[in-house]
Amino acid sequence: MRTSSPTTSYPVPDAVSCRVLEVSQSWFYKWLGRAPTLRDERRADLTLAIQEVFDRSGDTYGSPRVHIELRERG
Structure with missing residues (x-):
């Protein structure tokens, strides 16, 4: 078990x-x-993008600014 x-x-x-x-x-x-679904893959991609924006900000951006950055990327 x-x-x-x-x-x-x-x-x-x-x-x-x-x-x-x-x-x-x-x-x-x-x-x-x-196997991962398309949704799982999109979520994993989004998680990586969020982490990238946060890391580039020097760990200072909160969710509103991260959201703005991601929206600007498309």
């Missing part, structure tokens, strides 16, 4: 998480092993 999935850092057994979320363990493991 796994005590936590590779995507989390909490020591909660997968079986307990699945029960709470009302999903089957087989569905969970199928979901866990799936």
